[in-house]
Amino acid sequence: xxxxxxxxxxxxxxxxxxxxxxxxxxxxxxxxxxxxxxxxxxxxxxxxxxxxxxxxxxxxxxxxxxxxxxxxxxxxxxxxxxxxxxxxxxxxxxxxxxxxxxxxxxxxxxxxxxxxxxxxxxxxxxxxxxxxxxxxxxxxxxxxxxxxxxxx
Amino acid sequence: xxxxxxxxxxxxxxxxxxxxxxxxxxxxxxxxxxxxxxxxxxxxxxxxxxxxxxxxxxxxxxxxxxxxxxxxxxxxxxxxxxxxxxxxxxxxxxxxxxxxxxxxxxxxxxxxxxxxxxxxxxxxxxxxxxxxxxxxxxxxxxxxxxxxxxxxxxxxxxxxxxxxxxxxxxxxxxxxxxxxxxxxxxxxxxxxxxxxxxxxxxxxxxxxxxxxxxxxxxxxxxxxxxxxxxxxxxxxxxxxxxxxxxxxxxxxxxxxxxxxxxxxxxxxxxxxxxxxxxxxxxxxxxxxxxxxxxxxxxxxxxxxxxxxxxxxxxxxxxxxxxxxxxxxxxxxxxxxxxxxxxxxxxxxxxxxxxxxxxxx
Numbered sequence: 443x444x445x446x447x448x449x450x451x452x453x454x455x456x457x458x459x460x461x462x463x464x465x466x467x468x469x470x471x472x473x474x475x476x477x478x479x480x481x482x483x484x485x486x487x488x489x490x491x492x493x494x495x496x497x498x499x500x501x502x503x504x505x506x507x508x509x510x511x512x513x514x515x516x517x518x519x520x521x522x523x524x525x526x527x528x529x530x531x532x533x534x535x536x537x538x539x540x541x542x543x544x545x546x547x548x549x550x551x552x553x554x555x556x557x558x559x560x561x562x563x564x565x566x567x568x569x570x571x572x573x574x575x576x577x578x579x580x581x582x583x584x585x586x587x588x589x590x591x592x593x594x
Numbered sequence: 595x596x597x598x599x600x601x602x603x604x605x606x607x608x609x610x611x612x613x614x615x616x617x618x619x620x621x622x623x624x625x626x627x628x629x630x631x632x633x634x635x636x637x638x639x640x641x642x643x644x645x646x647x648x649x650x651x652x653x654x655x656x657x658x659x660x661x662x663x664x665x666x667x668x669x670x671x672x673x674x675x676x677x678x679x680x681x682x683x684x685x686x687x688x689x690x691x692x693x694x695x696x697x698x699x700x701x702x703x704x705x706x707x708x709x710x711x712x713x714x715x716x717x718x719x720x721x722x723x724x725x726x727x728x729x730x731x732x733x734x735x736x737x738x739x740x741x742x743x744x745x746x747x748x749x750x751x752x753x754x755x756x757x758x759x760x761x762x763x764x765x766x767x768x769x770x771x772x773x774x775x776x777x778x779x780x781x782x783x784x785x786x787x788x789x790x791x792x793x794x795x796x797x798x799x800x801x802x803x804x805x806x807x808x809x810x811x812x813x814x815x816x817x818x819x820x821x822x823x824x825x826x827x828x829x830x831x832x833x834x835x836x837x838x839x840x841x842x843x844x845x846x847x848x849x850x851x852x853x854x855x856x857x858x859x860x861x862x863x864x865x866x867x868x869x870x871x872x873x874x875x876x877x878x879x880x881x882x883x884x885x886x887x888x889x890x891x892x893x894x895x896x897x898x899x900x901x902x903x904x905x906x907x908x909x910x911x912x913x914x915x916x917x918x919x920x921x922x923x924x925x926x927x928x929x930x931x932x933x934x935x936x937x938x939x940x941x942x943x944x945x946x947x948x949x950x951x952x953x954x
Contacts (some may be wrong), residue, residue, distance in 0.1 A: 460887075466638075467928045468897065468900075468928050468929070470641035470642065471640075471641050472641045472644070472645060472650075476646065479756075485722045493775070494866065494867055495866070496865060496866030496867045497865070497866050499881075499897070499902065499903055499905075501888070501902060504858075504883060504885060504888075505885055505888065505889055505892075508885040508886075510885060510889045512889070512892070515892070515896075515899070517899045517902050517903070519866070521867055522867075523864060523867040526778070526863070526864065526867060526874065527864075527874070530863065530877065530909075534909065534916070534918075535829055535830050535832075535913070535918075537863065537877065537907050537918060538830050538905075538907050538919055538920045539907060539920055540863065540916045541863075541867065543899070543900065544899075545897065545898075545899020545900060545902070546899075547896060547899070549650050549651070550650075552650075554641060554651070554896075555641075556641075556897045556899060556900070557900070558900050558925075558928065562928065566829040566830075578883050
């Protein structure tokens with residue numbers, strides 16, 4: 443029976459594989475909301491998914507302060523402390539890439555969000571880390587982006 | 595004994611039914627679900643091209659003059675091959691049915707049937723076409739057909755200028771555009787873009803054929819390259835420091851300033867994540883920036899927040915102090931932007947110099 447179930451799992455995996463490999467390495471979404479509302483929706487969704495926003499880097503403030511004209515542009519850092527500790531412990535080469543971040547910037551009256559697909563981190567971590575964590579991250583990020591995309 | 599055997603048989607039969615049922619449902623679900631162009635567009639295209647194709651980081655696909663001058667084969671091949679080095683990715687994993695669904699969705703904005711261009715190659719005078727290109731096209735498309743600079747209205751384009759001149763020498767463009775399509779665009783131009791009708795500009799039909807032949811001569815006969823393949827395997831730049839963690843941090847501050855960057859702040863990796871006072875002090879991050887460099891990079895690609903702000907991480911484990919940065923060359927392939935590659939190369943040099951300075 444176990445063999446049959448394993449065969450079934452492989453078959454179903456094979457059937458759905460084309461959808462899985464469609465995953466792009468940069469994940470983007472667009473929100474029809476203006477920047478402040480989209481930023482609020484993003485931070486709320488990050489919290490609702492159990493992550494902590496550790497910092498918001500205000501890129502536009504720095505640029506404007508130096509005399510450059512720019513639209514709103516922020517980088518939001520977020521993570522779960524226990525996961526970050528586990529990853530930096532098992533795969534120190536990931537330290538330079540953590541915590542994960544999301545870029546959010548205004549484009550006219552709308553807002554764009556961009557992030558690296560966490561599967562890229564799996565490549566960096568190699569065999570030292572169970573890649574399931576990055577699958578979870580990708581799922582959560584897509585859900586967060588969907589929340590912001592759907593927010594009105 | 596008989597009761598046990600009977601229940602085992604019933605269990606196996608039920609399990610087999612379950613197996614067959616799941617397989618049937620999986621196969622039938624895949625077989626009957628025709629791809630939805632609107633959903634695929636929303637998931638893969640809207641972030642750059644806008645929900646209704648009005649453009650942004652990507653070109654405005656719903657512009658009537660654009661849809662009137664490109665056929666469906668051009669759209670299909672553009673999705674399939676992308677524009678290597680010009681941000682537009684190649685969607686190689688989409689099925690033909692999915693690509694067709696996206697094309698139908700885009701075509702639906704025009705409310706008109708797709709144009710039908712002749713598939714015959716245009717035969718013109720390449721040398722004469724080269725002369726015409728230099729005098730009529732190079733000002734927008736570049737001397738070698740390399741296209742306009744930058745992307746994204748946010749930083750590099752005025753909002754009343756929806757199109758950056760395409761790179762005519764791009765392998766993706768040349769694979770997607772037929773001679774007939776290029777000739778049509780030269781004949782009629784694209785209304786509401788800087789692309790003019792060159793018949794109205796005074797060129798003859800033969801002149802235009804010569805131009806088409808010159809543009810076609812950019813092709814080298816090779817398939818558009820897959821830029822997503824990792825050519826750089828080093829994911830980080832790293833160096834061991836002979837100094838203590840505190841000394842290394844101080845060295846880094848000096849090295850950062852000597853590279854004309856401004857130190858923004860120094861904190862722990864866990865800052866904002868761990869409870870204050872419980873942060874691991876053996877992982878320190880220095881954040882820094884050169885705003886001129888940043889602004890130029892943003893005009894080339896507004897998606898570069900993933901690199902921001904510039905940072906060096908210092909860690910101490912088992913008495914060993916290591917200094918680490920991301921490798922911009924490793925990440926740059928993700929962006930499919932050859933202009934950004936130049937900045938990544940420069941930043942790789944800056945990171946390397948900072949690490950060397952601080953750990954010497």
